[in-house]
Amino acid sequence: MASIFTKIINGEIPSYKIAEDEQFYSFLDINPNAVGHTLVIPKKEVDKIFDLDESEYTALMQFSYKIAKAIEKSVPCKRVGIAVIGLEVPHAHVHLIPLNEMKDATFGSKVKLTHEEFIALVEKIKSNL
Numbered sequence: 001m002a003s004i005f006t007k008i009i010n011g012e013i014p015s016y017k018i019a020e021d022e023q024f025y026s027f028l029d030i031n032p033n034a035v036g037h038t039l040v041i042p043k044k045e046v047d048k049i050f051d052l053d054e055s056e057y058t059a060l061m062q063f064s065y066k067i068a069k070a071i072e073k074s075v076p077c078k079r080v081g082i083a084v085i086g087l088e089v090p091h092a093h094v095h096l097i098p099l100n101e102m103k104d105a106t107f108g109s110k111v112k113l114t115h116e117e118f119i120a121l122v123e124k125i126k127s128n129l
Contacts, residue, residue: 005025016030040063049092
């Protein structure tokens with residue numbers, strides 16, 4: 001059975017897409033720790049990030065780097081943090097989280113955005129890619 005992320009990639013579930021290429025897809029987290037919290041996923045459905053081969057892992061980090069730099073230009077923050085946890089969805093993924101305080105990285109503190117705020121944020125980040 002396809003993961004929720006595979007369904008997002010295939011367009012079966014809508015997302016606030018930031019960017020994609022042949023291998024990767026990035027989109028805003030709909031339950032974000034902070035404004036700009038973005039997920040980066042391989043299109044290949046792999047459960048654990050370290051199950052990717054070395055070249056796929058390296059390419060995922062390179063793609064994530066580009067997205068993180070765009071987030072940094074788009075969202076006021078002290079830095080963009082990266083987290084790989086992988087327990088909630090059995091599909092490798094990277095969290096890119098704009099950080100101003102430690103609580104932004106805890107996954108216990110969430111922010112709410114309207115559909116319009118998500119759309120404006122996507123456009124802002126895309127313009128900085």
